[in-house]
Amino acid sequence: MEKAKESAAASAVSTGLRGVIAASSSIGDVNGEKGELIYQGLNIHDLATKSTFEEVVFLLWHGRLPKRAELDELREHIAASYEIPQWVRGPIEYFPKDAQPMDTLRTAVSALSFFDKESRDLSREASLRVATRLTARFPTIVAAIDRARNGKAPIKPRPDLSIASNFLYMLKGEMPDEFDAHVMDVALILQADHELNASTFTARVVAGTLADMYSCVVAALGALSGPLHGGANTAVMKMLLEIGSVENVESYLKDALAKKKKIMGFGHAVYRTEDPRATHLRRFSKEMGERKGDTKWYEMTAKIEEILKREKGLLPNVDAYSASTYYMMGIPLDLYTPIFAISRISGWTAHILEQYADNKLIRPRAEYVGPRNVPYVPIDER
Ligand SMILES: CC(C)(COP(=O)(O)OP(=O)(O)OC[C@H]1O[C@@H](n2cnc3c(N)ncnc32)[C@H](O)[C@@H]1OP(=O)(O)O)[C@@H](O)C(=O)NCCC(=O)NCCS
Numbered sequence: 001m002e003k004a005k006e007s008a009a010a011s012a013v014s015t016g017l018r019g020v021i022a023a024s025s026s027i028g029d030v031n032g033e034k035g036e037l038i039y040q041g042l043n044i045h046d047l048a049t050k051s052t053f054e055e056v057v058f059l060l061w062h063g064r065l066p067k068r069a070e071l072d073e074l075r076e077h078i079a080a081s082y083e084i085p086q087w088v089r090g091p092i093e094y095f096p097k098d099a100q101p102m103d104t105l106r107t108a109v110s111a112l113s114f115f116d117k118e119s120r121d122l123s124r125e126a127s128l129r130v131a132t133r134l135t136a137r138f139p140t141i142v143a144a145i146d147r148a149r150n151g152k153a154p155i156k157p158r159p160d161l162s163i164a165s166n167f168l169y170m171l172k173g174e175m176p177d178e179f180d181a182h183v184m185d186v187a188l189i190l191q192a193d194h195e196l197n198a199s200t201f202t203a204r205v206v207a208g209t210l211a212d213m214y215s216c217v218v219a220a221l222g223a224l225s226g227p228l229h230g231g232a233n234t235a236v237m238k239m240l241l242e243i244g245s246v247e248n249v250e251s252y253l254k255d256a257l258a259k260k261k262k263i264m265g266f267g268h269a270v271y272r273t274e275d276p277r278a279t280h281l282r283r284f285s286k287e288m289g290e291r292k293g294d295t296k297w298y299e300m301t302a303k304i305e306e307i308l309k310r311e312k313g314l315l316p317n318v319d320a321y322s323a324s325t326y327y328m329m330g331i332p333l334d335l336y337t338p339i340f341a342i343s344r345i346s347g348w349t350a351h352i353l354e355q356y357a358d359n360k361l362i363r364p365r366a367e368y369v370g371p372r373n374v375p376y377v378p379i380d381e382r
Pocket of ligand 1: 230232265269
């Protein structure tokens, strides 16, 4: 009888909250069976081929695509907020040069809250302004972090540039070519939202306590930094560098799979068919390689894809081909996850707005599996 009760309780636990519906949301939906991703009803393939990141930001926050005047207004507000306060920019230069950029970004974003007088105003109007400032400033911070650790002064943002172009411009100190800017723009679109992924859920949990938006975003950055979430894209590139050549792929994978190692960039908690984001990044990885005259990293990823599909039925996720795409753009490996954050800040803030608008504290229960009725033994008798 006791056994039966125990197993009934155990079956009620969903490890990793798989399959648990923890919020109602109109922001994004992932259909794992069909391999479909939508933002506010619009298919990611349409957005990736027809839209811009700024339009997608508006879409996520307002539930519909902007009219031209609305887009112009959003662009203006974003551009007006590109610059970060001196009291945040200054300390970035003194952060340890070998610090992980995700850690520096998290610290800088936390410091930004001191300079935002509206941070504790959770009304939709004020929260939208805070979200705009955060979205505008992430690229400026990430570029400043990379330049500071290389002993270079930050580049002043250019208000006439889009978020994607401006980021590449501030990172490298020169105007990006059109294709690179386009690829970055679409990469930002593709990673903007993904329903209740770990970092977005984290942001909503914090928002559920009615904490300010900066606290929600700092917590989300922590969740995104892990290798099973946003850290996977960097791990993919490290793996490709370790493998070194297309010829080595087969033996590397054989060995890794025998050791039950997880191959980064492959597999997904929800998709059971192709991750629709991978479809676009695969073509970018190929074209970027062709344009820059080195398709080796694309070919290696394609070979890994072929083998993992055959051997394990595993398919590429968003990180598989973004790694080689960014690598060929000359972006340092440890900036791949901060770039994910530059994109996902739009989705996080959309979810925080949604949570504030109809809030209930998020407080699940745990199945207690520890002992009970343990007698208290005084310290000298233990
Ligand atoms: C994303 C991820 C955490 C999803 O995990 P999940 O929902 O728990 O999926 P499961 O682990 O249940 O997958 C089922 C099986 O495939 C295996 N598997 C899943 N992803 C794998 C991978 N990348 N490499 C090797 N095996 C993998 C699992 O070990 C499991 O095997 P088992 O049944 O023998 O234990 C997992 O696929 C992973 O770790 N991928 C690599 C990290 C990554 O790319 N993250 C970015 C996600 S966008």
